[in-house]
Amino acid sequence: MKTVHLSYPLSASIIEENAGPQIAAIGQFDGVHQGHVSVIASAVRLAKQQGMPSAVITFHPHPKDVMKKGNYEGNLTPLQEKQDLLAGMGVDNLYVVEFSESFSELSPQAFVEGMLLALGVQTAIVGFDFRFGYKGEGHAEMLRELGNGQMKVMIIPPFEQDGEKVSSSTIRKALQSGELEKVNKLLGHPYRLRGEVVDGDKRGRTIGFPTANLRLDGKFVVPAKGVYAVRSLVEGKWLQGVMNVGVKPTFQESVTTPSFEVHLLDFNRDIYGEQLIVDLISYIRPERKFPSIQELVAQIQTDADTAGRILGSSE
Incomplete structure (x- = not known):
């Protein structure tokens, strides 16, 4: 083209x-x-x-x-x-x-x-x-x-x-409300984000769940805050993952600009500077604050397991 x-x-x-x-x-x-x-x-x-x-x-x-x-x-x-x-x-x-x-x-x-x-x-x-x-x-x-x-x-x-009637405005509203199944059905394809992997606070690595922190390439409609099952194109290969869109309330307060962090399942390589394409497949849960790091870690493991089941069944 x-x-x-x-x-x-x-x-x-x-x-x-x-x-x-x-x-x-x-x-x-x-x-x-x-x-x-x-x-x-x-x-x-x-x-x-x-x-x-x-x-x-x-x-x-x-x-x-x-x-x-x-x-x-x-x-x-x-x-x-x-x-x-x-x-x-x-x-x-x-x-x-x-x-x-x-x-x-x-x-x-x-x-x-x-x-x-x-x-x-x-x-x-x-x-x-x-x-x-x-x-x-x-x-x-x-x-x-x-x-x-x-x-x-x-x-x-x-x-x-x-x-x-299928319209862009209807899809935007559904995306911002966490109705991802409706979004993807109306689009006819998964909602996609794209960005460069940049330095984050590296906290995920210290708790056993390293994440790729994305700086988005373009002015995307930001999905509802929460956790998503995703597929990511990394170095020419599609990998399963779980993504958090939000402000990480367990660790910080008074932050309003959301971050986009992807934990790739069964993957642990340095990909700083790489371009990632991320397809949002399913909305797992809203973002929330946890009373302790231990409870957050347990929930992340549950989310990763949930994402693996969802993505495995949809392939």
Whole structure:
């Protein structure tokens, strides 16, 4: 998959290098959840049928982050995660459009003419609730009107699961509430964190449970504080583990910024500086303060055993 970063207005060289007949799915696609997949897969499928490249046009940073509106608290899929998922779906071209305050003021007509038609988009595929242009004035039907016969538009209906429309906002709320089973079901894949292993307080090693302390690569939505059964990609191999997301109340007070610590089962090597991918498989329990180190150690062993059973049964 080729990734191209765009800013408006498009330069002549960008148009020359990238314009051509193509089928494009357009949207923010944060999470690349099952509703998004229904839109993107339609573009990939139609592109193959018509012998054209498939494309995804998305926006970065997240518009809510730029405009400081709504309850934006991070991405379900920061750009690297989104790229990986889209590449796995067989998308040929990913266009990452720089979202800024000035871009937010672009009229719907200017977006269609200066971005979509300039890139040679022959068919735009969007979700039923797609909005674009200044103050979200543009909608899916308007996209068809502004295409003015030069661009077809396919509108994908809402994707529902268990009678509920799948949406990024629903997934964020469920993730922050510890409803991981619901999160992963709506996503269609495990919620994933990615980060570099950095120095921590090394306390885990002293109590017999060494942990990899992660500094996240990107502004992820932080899951509910607690303990999770996880799978981690370490040096090209998937390993079972247990992760704590929280502030370690047994050892410290007045800390509000959560840490992300992974204890890998049956693994005890130095991996400082390594990149870890961590898939959250199951929520085991909320974080809590223990009256003694001994009770904490006993609980960590129980959590590790629980994680091993969960992960073993899900393989």
